Amino acid sequence: MSFVIRNARIRGHKQSVDIAVDGEKISAVETNLPAKGATEIDAVGSLVLPGFFNLHYHADKCLLGEIMRPNVSGTLPEAIEITNEFKRKYDPAEVAARAVRTIETGVKNGTTFFRLFCDVGTIGGLQAARGLLLAREKMKKYCRIQVVAFPQEGIVRDPGAAELMDEAIREGCDIVGGLPWYEYTDEEARRHIDICFDLAKKYDLDIHMLVDDTDDANSRSLEYLALKTLREGFHGRVAASHCGAMAGYNDVYAAKIVDIVASAGVTISVNAHINLVCSARLDREPKRRGIARVKELLARGANVVTSQDDVNDPYYPFGKPDPLECAAMMAHVAQLTLPHELETVMDMVTVNSARAARVADYGIAPGMRADLVVVGAPSVHEALRVQPPRRHVFKDGREVARATLNQELLP
Ligand SMILES: [Zn+2]
Numbered sequence: 001m002s003f004v005i006r007n008a009r010i011r012g013h014k015q016s017v018d019i020a021v022d023g024e025k026i027s028a029v030e031t032n033l034p035a036k037g038a039t040e041i042d043a044v045g046s047l048v049l050p051g052f053f054n055l056h057y058h059a060d061k062c063l064l065g066e067i068m069r070p071n072v073s074g075t076l077p078e079a080i081e082i083t084n085e086f087k088r089k090y091d092p093a094e095v096a097a098r099a100v101r102t103i104e105t106g107v108k109n110g111t112t113f114f115r116l117f118c119d120v121g122t123i124g125g126l127q128a129a130r131g132l133l134l135a136r137e138k139m140k141k142y143c144r145i146q147v148v149a150f151p152q153e154g155i156v157r158d159p160g161a162a163e164l165m166d167e168a169i170r171e172g173c174d175i176v177g178g179l180p181w182y183e184y185t186d187e188e189a190r191r192h193i194d195i196c197f198d199l200a201k202k203y204d205l206d207i208h209m210l211v212d213d214t215d216d217a218n219s220r221s222l223e224y225l226a227l228k229t230l231r232e233g234f235h236g237r238v239a240a241s242h243c244g245a246m247a248g249y250n251d252v253y254a255a256k257i258v259d260i261v262a263s264a265g266v267t268i269s270v271n272a273h274i275n276l277v278c279s280a281r282l283d284r285e286p287k288r289r290g291i292a293r294v295k296e297l298l299a300r301g302a303n304v305v306t307s308q309d310d311v312n313d314p315y316y317p318f319g320k321p322d323p324l325e326c327a328a329m330m331a332h333v334a335q336l337t338l339p340h341e342l343e344t345v346m347d348m349v350t351v352n353s354a355r356a357a358r359v360a361d362y363g364i365a366p367g368m369r370a371d372l373v374v375v376g377a378p379s380v381h382e383a384l385r386v387q388p389p390r391r392h393v394f395k396d397g398r399e400v401a402r403a404t405l406n407q408e409l410l411p
Helices: 076-087 092-108 127-138 161-170 186-203 221-231 244-248 251-264 272-278 294-299 323-333 339-348 351-356 380-386
Strands: 003-008 017-022 025-030 039-042 048-050 052-057 111-119 144-150 175-178 206-211 238-242 267-269 372-374 392-395 398-402
Touching (some): 003 372, 052 238, 052 323, 052 351, 092 111, 092 127, 092 392, 092 398, 111 392, 127 144, 144 161, 161 186, 186 206, 186 221, 206 221, 221 251, 251 294, 267 351, 272 323, 323 339, 323 380, 339 351, 339 380
Parallel strands (some): 003 039, 052 111, 111 144, 144 175, 175 206, 206 238, 238 267
Antiparallel strands (some): 003 017, 372 392
């Protein structure tokens, strides 16, 4: 047995348990496990979770905040324009270096799975994709990384982007991205979605798009995406991030869309903190939140996740990145504060994300992959409230990060 974590609290168990790991897998989860591990770790009653997910993260843009001009309007269009200035001179090694800096922090915070979005289009070509593929290679000991070929300037409105996406996939991207709402017309948004499905079918890949990330309630590409998912037999293989336009839908239309999304098994990634900063900038009062209808989606059984999206870039000046911080933000913005709702929020950065990424061997049970986080707090509530340093992080049964700094209150 490689190691045993003693005195661990795990979700759904009243008593502490011991978790034994053999090689890359969990071999036993029991109270008072008699067998000794080669290494013994005392969790001292701390919550142990399976590794966190960050399922939507623009790592190619991260930390541009250190060198960019400020986004004066705070809007998405200005953020896109600032990013374009950098993209024209992107170098894969420089993109990878920035990405690795924040991925390392994410791993220290317990993230063992990242879905990284790289801009693919005629402005930056394949430079961002190559940078993130390089980061994936550099970080493979520490975490699993998927790279999404993401058409940030659209597909129909950016002639050449479809061919570049195809090339990015052939160079190693794992997921087909999309940005249908950014096209000029509804018809072109639908064509955009069709092109993404053609690519996904051609290479047998899953799809993760940024959908209706606007305050315009008439932005309705989620409807077509969900229907297309149903009709193409892509159930459970499509994720849609943001979907802020849902906030402006009339309730009758919203109920219909929530129903189709749930039926199609489309995962909705609500990066609440980003929308809170970027959405409704043009509203006076009352200011909308621009957040997808999280409670209605959950009530209908849709899969909802939350992820980091941005770290110190033209869109958002913060981000550690830490899935616990994202989850706590989600609890605030979607008003998920009851005890069972906090559990749901924790699901969003763990099991719901694993479902979206179709990772089967995920969880704390014998036979599951030993991606584990010893959180440093005794419960989900305390983990979200305190967001303590992660005591230990394991990927495939190997310790990849450890907290070493202890803060003390002096007499
Ligand atoms: Zn995004």
